[in-house]
Amino acid sequence: MAGIGPEWVHTNLKSARPDSLAAEATLDLMFWPSKRHKFGWYPEPAYDYNLARGHEQSAGVSRGLLIAIP
Numbered sequence: 001m002a003g004i005g006p007e008w009v010h011t012n013l014k015s016a017r018p019d020s021l022a023a024e025a026t027l028d029l030m031f032w033p034s035k036r037h038k039f040g041w042y043p044e045p046a047y048d049y050n051l052a053r054g055h056e057q058s059a060g061v062s063r064g065l066l067i068a069i070p
Contacts, residue, residue, distance in 0.1 A: 002028070005024060
């Protein structure tokens with residue numbers, strides 16, 4: 001699954017603007033190792049581009065466990 005959309009960014013840095021608008025792109029990947037799909041895992045890479053002065057950019061990866069609800 002892929003997604004792109006707006007994002008609100010809040011920072012506590014004194015040298016940066018406290019609130020700004022950004023754009024985020026993500027890719028959701030799901031892996032179910034067994035045929036019964038009871039448990040699985042996912043990695044979610046993301047890229048952020050801040051629209052405020054300086055145009056800060058960041059990239060990251062989240063990961064987690066998937067548990068099916070029957």
